[in-house]
Amino acid sequence: MADEPIAKIPYSLNSKAVADATKMWLNKRGVNLQEIAELVMFLQKKYYPNLTMEECVHNVEMVLSKREVQNAVLTGIQLDMLAEEGKLFPPLQDMIENDEGLYGVDEILAFSIVNVYGSIGFTNYGYVDKLKPGVLERLNDKNTGQIHTFLDDIVGAVAAAASSRIAHRKQAEREIDLELPHSPEDREEAARKLAEHEKQPE
Amino acid sequence: MADEPIAKIPYSLNSKAVADATKMWLNKRGVNLQEIAELVMFLQKKYYPNLTMEECVHNVEMVLSKREVQNAVLTGIQLDMLAEEGKLFPPLQDMIENDEGLYGVDEILAFSIVNVYGSIGFTNYGYVDKLKPGVLERLNDKNTGQIHTFLDDIVGAVAAAASSRIAHRKQAEREIDLELPHSPEDREEAARKLAEHEKQPE
Amino acid sequence: MADEPIAKIPYSLNSKAVADATKMWLNKRGVNLQEIAELVMFLQKKYYPNLTMEECVHNVEMVLSKREVQNAVLTGIQLDMLAEEGKLFPPLQDMIENDEGLYGVDEILAFSIVNVYGSIGFTNYGYVDKLKPGVLERLNDKNTGQIHTFLDDIVGAVAAAASSRIAHRKQAEREIDLELPHSPEDREEAARKLAEHEKQPE
Amino acid sequence: MADEPIAKIPYSLNSKAVADATKMWLNKRGVNLQEIAELVMFLQKKYYPNLTMEECVHNVEMVLSKREVQNAVLTGIQLDMLAEEGKLFPPLQDMIENDEGLYGVDEILAFSIVNVYGSIGFTNYGYVDKLKPGVLERLNDKNTGQIHTFLDDIVGAVAAAASSRIAHRKQAEREIDLELPHSPEDREEAARKLAEHEKQPE
Numbered sequence: 001m002a003d004e005p006i007a008k009i010p011y012s013l014n015s016k017a018v019a020d021a022t023k024m025w026l027n028k029r030g031v032n033l034q035e036i037a038e039l040v041m042f043l044q045k046k047y048y049p050n051l052t053m054e055e056c057v058h059n060v061e062m063v064l065s066k067r068e069v070q071n072a073v074l075t076g077i078q079l080d081m082l083a084e085e086g087k088l089f090p091p092l093q094d095m096i097e098n099d100e101g102l103y104g105v106d107e108i109l110a111f112s113i114v115n116v117y118g119s120i121g122f123t124n125y126g127y128v129d130k131l132k133p134g135v136l137e138r139l140n141d142k143n144t145g146q147i148h149t150f151l152d153d154i155v156g157a158v159a160a161a162a163s164s165r166i167a168h169r170k171q172a173e174r175e176i177d178l179e180l181p182h183s184p185e186d187r188e189e190a191a192r193k194l195a196e197h198e199k200q201p202e
Numbered sequence: 203m204a205d206e207p208i209a210k211i212p213y214s215l216n217s218k219a220v221a222d223a224t225k226m227w228l229n230k231r232g233v234n235l236q237e238i239a240e241l242v243m244f245l246q247k248k249y250y251p252n253l254t255m256e257e258c259v260h261n262v263e264m265v266l267s268k269r270e271v272q273n274a275v276l277t278g279i280q281l282d283m284l285a286e287e288g289k290l291f292p293p294l295q296d297m298i299e300n301d302e303g304l305y306g307v308d309e310i311l312a313f314s315i316v317n318v319y320g321s322i323g324f325t326n327y328g329y330v331d332k333l334k335p336g337v338l339e340r341l342n343d344k345n346t347g348q349i350h351t352f353l354d355d356i357v358g359a360v361a362a363a364a365s366s367r368i369a370h371r372k373q374a375e376r377e378i379d380l381e382l383p384h385s386p387e388d389r390e391e392a393a394r395k396l397a398e399h400e401k402q403p404e
Numbered sequence: 405m406a407d408e409p410i411a412k413i414p415y416s417l418n419s420k421a422v423a424d425a426t427k428m429w430l431n432k433r434g435v436n437l438q439e440i441a442e443l444v445m446f447l448q449k450k451y452y453p454n455l456t457m458e459e460c461v462h463n464v465e466m467v468l469s470k471r472e473v474q475n476a477v478l479t480g481i482q483l484d485m486l487a488e489e490g491k492l493f494p495p496l497q498d499m500i501e502n503d504e505g506l507y508g509v510d511e512i513l514a515f516s517i518v519n520v521y522g523s524i525g526f527t528n529y530g531y532v533d534k535l536k537p538g539v540l541e542r543l544n545d546k547n548t549g550q551i552h553t554f555l556d557d558i559v560g561a562v563a564a565a566a567s568s569r570i571a572h573r574k575q576a577e578r579e580i581d582l583e584l585p586h587s588p589e590d591r592e593e594a595a596r597k598l599a600e601h602e603k604q605p606e
Numbered sequence: 607m608a609d610e611p612i613a614k615i616p617y618s619l620n621s622k623a624v625a626d627a628t629k630m631w632l633n634k635r636g637v638n639l640q641e642i643a644e645l646v647m648f649l650q651k652k653y654y655p656n657l658t659m660e661e662c663v664h665n666v667e668m669v670l671s672k673r674e675v676q677n678a679v680l681t682g683i684q685l686d687m688l689a690e691e692g693k694l695f696p697p698l699q700d701m702i703e704n705d706e707g708l709y710g711v712d713e714i715l716a717f718s719i720v721n722v723y724g725s726i727g728f729t730n731y732g733y734v735d736k737l738k739p740g741v742l743e744r745l746n747d748k749n750t751g752q753i754h755t756f757l758d759d760i761v762g763a764v765a766a767a768a769s770s771r772i773a774h775r776k777q778a779e780r781e782i783d784l785e786l787p788h789s790p791e792d793r794e795e796a797a798r799k800l801a802e803h804e805k806q807p808e
Contacts, residue, residue, distance in 0.1 A: 578618070
């Protein structure tokens, strides 16, 4: 991050472009949201027996709408692709190409994703990263010619973050059902977002 | 975090109670939101000359509405108070009482706060934690009999997180002004929250 | 951490006392190093078939000799004990007593332990924290009257960190066997430590 | 990190090659150890008036001898260089080229460096990253045609980690001077390293 007054920079980011690129690149690298949602279901069904695939997909989408997550996804996929093309300098090329045991930058990016929904997702991340269910098994297959050293961990992290998001939402729903008082900030936020939306050209 | 099906646990958390306790304890320990907002203004005014104190206070409130933040604030204040009362076991009592240089759990809790709005807040946290402007100077005064080993770092972290939140919001506002397309998730989210709010008894 | 010149503080930490307290409290709370070493063996035996229990115990001891780790262990055990005695203020007391799903400070402390040996330990931590093998099953038993909300995660984190340490050491051993050149810093460090040791009164 | 038995992988990492590449690339990108040591001196001289530049250089070297640090340095420099050559895909190219305010992967890598010596370095990192003294001012100059979006933060992080290492060492030295008992692990470790060194072909 630059620590410069933003006014000085003629460059202007388009958040929508970053969000779209994230989904596009996940797709190009062979990962669809449904598969990530299946990891979420795998992690959460025993806690919430009524959890639907629609909810899982929705929560994955919400995780992917966060800039911090998009940054990690795009950076990781770019490094995987450059390694696949043999374009990194020697020791780094070897480390990423071979998914080397002492190279942990993939885990570091994964953690920046999990962290967006807090520490309660750490365990779920480690669990799916070890077991490699579903899409993670395919991404981890070393015989395809493709390199997914980063994407493998990133997909597990998105699923873990979506699981944390569900835990927070389910608690909110339970409290509403119990007619408990609810956070005033939530309402303020909803009102603000709606106003923003109405101001917005379509 | 327990990894037990929540159904088994008769205990039911009331989020509102946790949120209220967070504000109450900050207040009891001598910190008001206005002072934290002043730290935010100190950190952000050079980037956003039109930033108002109202916006700063609002963003501090939003940071404090996050469960991950509330957990850190409550845990840190509790440890400060127990140290003040001399109720911790010996080596820990000494370390917290003396804000010992090699004891870094206060920074760890601070980081769990900053992280909620992503890595872009790390720099702002370190900067105010070193300079100790405003309320941080008072909290760091070792001659008051009060112990704020944790609160000191926590308040700086809340201000840094609020600064990150502002950076994200200002980017969104700029894009709306430029009539750029906006994230569909934001609208969906706003709609969902509003629906939730309407369902809610008052 | 205080940001004060240490000269001003009459308090002087005794590192040995902190290290001894860490082992003593682990023991008092019913955890012995052998059991943590068994978790390490569980995590590492498939990668290093010749790994011995002696090596596992040694690596656990090395992890526990780090100040950052000692700080987390002591802070976590203290919070568990205070919760057991009902001495925390209300919302925090309930959250720790019930190992509440949205309370993640235990994971945060655990991560500060894993991090000391880098990001490659994240996966191992999550894995044992989910499976709860051996000592972790006992610590996680909610019917004993004891509260191990923190210790549970801390023990898993120490085992994960020891596993990371082993991965680094095994790589070094392999390179020595292959007669590859070795890091000059390692030798310099060993020489320095020995000199320090000889200077030291006994 | 791959979670595969290492025996399966014919690839064998040479740690010395990774360490050498780290120093070589830092040098090629215009950063020498002396300049990083000056940042350390800037951060630490008020706490340790007798601190020498030799000690600062030595501690920087020790930080750079850690694999976790080398991984972050190499990955960050590689991304800077690819951005300089315009070889990243569109949204990422723009974000790194412009050191975009909401792109925080540079801070994430920086933090993986600081973390190796624990949380006490967070404050020092944020402080130098904001003030940009010495070499950081030059790296942060946007008018050179060079891109140091990552290196800028990485150099500050190495200096912060070296400062944390000094804090730990100075405490150990103070305890030896006071004839306090010293950690048995340190001696064991020194003995082990020396034995390893003697076994080692030269």
